[in-house]
Amino acid sequence: MTTESPWHLVFMGVSGSGKSTAAHAVRDLLGWEFAEGDDFHPPENVAKMASGRPLTDADRWGWLESLAAWTRERDEAGQPTLLSCSALRRSYRDVLRRGGERTFFVHMTGDKGLLLQRMETREHFMPSSLLESQLDTLELLEPDEEGMVVNVAQPPNRIAAMVLARLGLVPRA
Numbered sequence: 001m002t003t004e005s006p007w008h009l010v011f012m013g014v015s016g017s018g019k020s021t022a023a024h025a026v027r028d029l030l031g032w033e034f035a036e037g038d039d040f041h042p043p044e045n046v047a048k049m050a051s052g053r054p055l056t057d058a059d060r061w062g063w064l065e066s067l068a069a070w071t072r073e074r075d076e077a078g079q080p081t082l083l084s085c086s087a088l089r090r091s092y093r094d095v096l097r098r099g100g101e102r103t104f105f106v107h108m109t110g111d112k113g114l115l116l117q118r119m120e121t122r123e124h125f126m127p128s129s130l131l132e133s134q135l136d137t138l139e140l141l142e143p144d145e146e147g148m149v150v151n152v153a154q155p156p157n158r159i160a161a162m163v164l165a166r167l168g169l170v171p172r173a
């Protein structure tokens with residue numbers, strides 16, 4: 001009997017696009033282990049963003065590697081995962097795909113006005129002034145990348161249901 005590789009769902013998109021919220025909603029349905037990408041940033045990265053300066057590729061590589069390593073560890077143990085990570089560029093997603101064969105990206109999108117409004121009404125180290133550079137850096141999923149696009153202007157439980165339906169996953173009892 002062959003065992004299929006576990007799924008690794010990465011909720012991607014610019015800051016404030018609702019990655020963590022959607023991932024939590026999916027976790028509530030599936031019970032899979034979840035990692036918040038922001039928690040893996042070294043303190044220098046967080047300090048840089050908090051001071052209103054965007055990260056560079058060089059700032060991001062080590063962080064992405066640590067996320068791929070977290071995923072890979074679980075992949076080898078046969079465990080599916082959920083991760084929130086901006087994964088803005090194709091090359092960043094290439095690193096994350098090393099975490100496991102069945103990596104699937106859920107790209108959270110929304111109008112800039114809505115994202116700004118949501119960023120401004122939450123407590124977070126990321127200033128809304130960085131949204132512009134996040135949008136400039138973003139590279140959309142390419143046709144050969146496994147994933148889907150979801151508009152964040154709908155309730156988290158509906159987003160979660162769409163993700164499960166797309167992958168044929170069934171909520172735990």
Ligand SMILES: Nc1ncnc2c1ncn2[C@@H]1O[C@H](COP(=O)(O)OP(=O)(O)OP(=O)(O)O)[C@@H](O)[C@H]1O
Nearest residue numbers: 015016017018019020021118122126152154155156
């Ligand atoms: N589907 C939704 N409906 C209503 N509000 C939402 C939705 N998704 C997220 N929000 C709100 O928008 C804000 C940003 O959401 P969230 O923290 O999940 O985004 P994020 O992409 O993980 O952000 P970051 O990458 O900056 O940490 C939060 O205040 C959250 O409650």
Ligand SMILES: O=C(O)[C@H](O)[C@@H](O)[C@H](O)[C@H](O)CO
Nearest residue numbers: 014015016038055086087126
């Ligand atoms: O690649 C990046 O620039 C970072 O991941 C940011 O996106 C933040 O970590 C996150 O969005 C914080 O809110």
